[in-house]
Amino acid sequence: MFSQLGLIGCGLMGGSFALALKRAGLVKRVVGYSKSPSTTDTARRMGVIDTAAESALQAISGADLVLLAVPVSATEATLRAVRHMLDPRVLVMDVGSTKCDVVETAQKVLGPRLASFVPAHPIAGKETAGVQSADALLYQGRQVILTPLPQTDAAMVQKATDLWSALGCQVLKMTPQNHDAAFAAVSHLPHLLAFAYFSAVANQAAGRDFLSLAGPGFRDFTRIAASDPQVWRDIFMANKTEVLAQSRQFRAVLDQMEQAIQAQDAKALENLLRPVSEARGKWQLGQLGPLSTAKPR
Amino acid sequence: MFSQLGLIGCGLMGGSFALALKRAGLVKRVVGYSKSPSTTDTARRMGVIDTAAESALQAISGADLVLLAVPVSATEATLRAVRHMLDPRVLVMDVGSTKCDVVETAQKVLGPRLASFVPAHPIAGKETAGVQSADALLYQGRQVILTPLPQTDAAMVQKATDLWSALGCQVLKMTPQNHDAAFAAVSHLPHLLAFAYFSAVANQAAGRDFLSLAGPGFRDFTRIAASDPQVWRDIFMANKTEVLAQSRQFRAVLDQMEQAIQAQDAKALENLLRPVSEARGKWQLGQLGPLSTAKPR
Numbered sequence: 001m002f003s004q005l006g007l008i009g010c011g012l013m014g015g016s017f018a019l020a021l022k023r024a025g026l027v028k029r030v031v032g033y034s035k036s037p038s039t040t041d042t043a044r045r046m047g048v049i050d051t052a053a054e055s056a057l058q059a060i061s062g063a064d065l066v067l068l069a070v071p072v073s074a075t076e077a078t079l080r081a082v083r084h085m086l087d088p089r090v091l092v093m094d095v096g097s098t099k100c101d102v103v104e105t106a107q108k109v110l111g112p113r114l115a116s117f118v119p120a121h122p123i124a125g126k127e128t129a130g131v132q133s134a135d136a137l138l139y140q141g142r143q144v145i146l147t148p149l150p151q152t153d154a155a156m157v158q159k160a161t162d163l164w165s166a167l168g169c170q171v172l173k174m175t176p177q178n179h180d181a182a183f184a185a186v187s188h189l190p191h192l193l194a195f196a197y198f199s200a201v202a203n204q205a206a207g208r209d210f211l212s213l214a215g216p217g218f219r220d221f222t223r224i225a226a227s228d229p230q231v232w233r234d235i236f237m238a239n240k241t242e243v244l245a246q247s248r249q250f251r252a253v254l255d256q257m258e259q260a261i262q263a264q265d266a267k268a269l270e271n272l273l274r275p276v277s278e279a280r281g282k283w284q285l286g287q288l289g290p291l292s293t294a295k296p297r
Numbered sequence: 298m299f300s301q302l303g304l305i306g307c308g309l310m311g312g313s314f315a316l317a318l319k320r321a322g323l324v325k326r327v328v329g330y331s332k333s334p335s336t337t338d339t340a341r342r343m344g345v346i347d348t349a350a351e352s353a354l355q356a357i358s359g360a361d362l363v364l365l366a367v368p369v370s371a372t373e374a375t376l377r378a379v380r381h382m383l384d385p386r387v388l389v390m391d392v393g394s395t396k397c398d399v400v401e402t403a404q405k406v407l408g409p410r411l412a413s414f415v416p417a418h419p420i421a422g423k424e425t426a427g428v429q430s431a432d433a434l435l436y437q438g439r440q441v442i443l444t445p446l447p448q449t450d451a452a453m454v455q456k457a458t459d460l461w462s463a464l465g466c467q468v469l470k471m472t473p474q475n476h477d478a479a480f481a482a483v484s485h486l487p488h489l490l491a492f493a494y495f496s497a498v499a500n501q502a503a504g505r506d507f508l509s510l511a512g513p514g515f516r517d518f519t520r521i522a523a524s525d526p527q528v529w530r531d532i533f534m535a536n537k538t539e540v541l542a543q544s545r546q547f548r549a550v551l552d553q554m555e556q557a558i559q560a561q562d563a564k565a566l567e568n569l570l571r572p573v574s575e576a577r578g579k580w581q582l583g584q585l586g587p588l589s590t591a592k593p594r
Contacts, residue, residue, distance in 0.1 A: 196547060207482075283519075
């Protein structure tokens with residue numbers, strides 16, 4: 001049980017965390033700060049926060065738990081603004097989708113206070129941003145990745161693990177490097193592809209006519225293209241190397257498939273498609289074995 | 298009301314059509330043929346068909362409505378097998394996802410019997426193929442595109458329109474060329490991208506570890522990668538020119554976005570992402586106006 005959550009950033013992720021803590025009876029009071037006063041107003045009206053702070057520093061004053069839920073690009077400025085007030089006994093976490101950049105920033109800015117900072121990435125989201133989409137159940141049943149450093153206080157890692165577990169999450173630990181490689185593959189690249197694909201269709205001369213014919217496959221494939229552009233701009237830039245590496249692997253397979261189409265080589269094309277269809281079907285059921293055409297890269 | 302549906306191909310699309318007709322009380326009897334005897338067995342046990350035919354020809358014998366629901370690559374052989382038995386008063390339709398190739402085949406094979414053939418594409422599907430996934434409500438509330446030719450009997454087009462409307466569909470008419478261009482954009486390319494993307498991730502050395510971390514965004518983005526590989530092989534090959542043209546437009550936008558990431562140009566990247574996020578949000582609500590960055594191509 002925490003007495004006071006200092007919430008810096010009251011958007012979808014931060015707001016949902018505050019609501020989840022309240023729902024679980026894990027916090028008495030939430031003091032929230034947001035760059036936009038209208039966000040803190042809405043957050044207070046929705047019961048996401050109890051008190052609106054006028055600065056990040058004010059939000060963490062008296063807190064025994066701090067959550068940084070700002071766009072990745074604002075992490076450094078925010079940590080600089082609050083670092084001298086951080087109590088080494090207070091658990092500080094972020095919720096960013098990239099971890100190498102956050103860890104690097106924290107190492108640079110926090111100095112000896114690094115020990116109480118536990119970088120966290122809850123694998124949850126919505127394609128609608130903002131506090132108005134905050135949801136007490138957003139994190140329930142989801143995975144949360146923690147990427148502690150050798151300097152991180154083990155007690156803080158335990159406290160973070162207990163906290164997310166109490167919200168119904170499955171907690172995993174990884175290095176920041178492994179985290180960023182994995183999420184470039186399963187999250188960042190699909191977002192980039194969905195943005196690029198929707199843009200390409202919509203910007204054609206007949207794009208609006210085409211879009212009026214789109215069905216449920218299109219709807220699901222492009223759902224993530226409605227995601228927050230500022231959040232995703234920051235993620236793509238922060239995880240540039242891994243995202244571009246994943247895109248090269250994707251393009252290599254797309255090239256192969258298109259060559260088979262171009263050559264009207266039905267056999268080759270089917271050999272490329274069939275193991276994918278089978279593997280995706282098994283993945284959905286949690287039964288994915290090695291792909292029959294798996295080639296280590 | 299029809300007396301007898303002759304169903305050639307008893308998979309997801311054909312089976313769902315038979316179930317929908319029965320549910321709407323529009324057909325007395327369904328005689329079905331499938332290349333695989335186990336499929337017709339299952340179809341009979343499920344009540345999808347009433348009688349299993351031993352050939353396509355037998356399936357249409359005595360029918361006053363014929364549906365061709367075979368993979369696109371089997372269209373020509375099927376039409377050749379049944380053409381001499383086609384009664385000019387009997388409506389014949391297909392359900393293929395590509396239309397230029399079907400129309401070309403029908404023109405070549407059917408001769409004077411072309412008048413009663415109404416090419417149709419119901420915009421519905423599932424990522425699970427086969428008669429066991431057949432669903433009486435698959436087509437309800439969906440669009441159906443008819444692509445009649447100048448030679449098509451207007452009364453047959455009307456009969457087809459009335460029939461799909463009675464199943465709860467919205468019926469649109471287009472040329473086969475416009476159909477194939479539109480569906481390359483909103484359906485065929487996303488399927489190709491989903492297949493290529495899932496393959497690229499799953500075939501990496503750490504692919505299975507990555508996949509265990511994938512969340513709901515990944516799930517929705519890759520749902521269509523579980524689609525029937527044989528059906529999609531045929532669609533990609535039949536609509537090759539349009540699919541490859543759409544892929545070039547997609548790659549051009551992906552190039553732009555990657556260049557902005559590579560150059561760490563936050564402003565340029567956000568300018569590429571923001572109109573997409575906004576347009577996709579509006580599309581979902583049926584409120585899509587012209588994109589603010591729209592450039593005619």
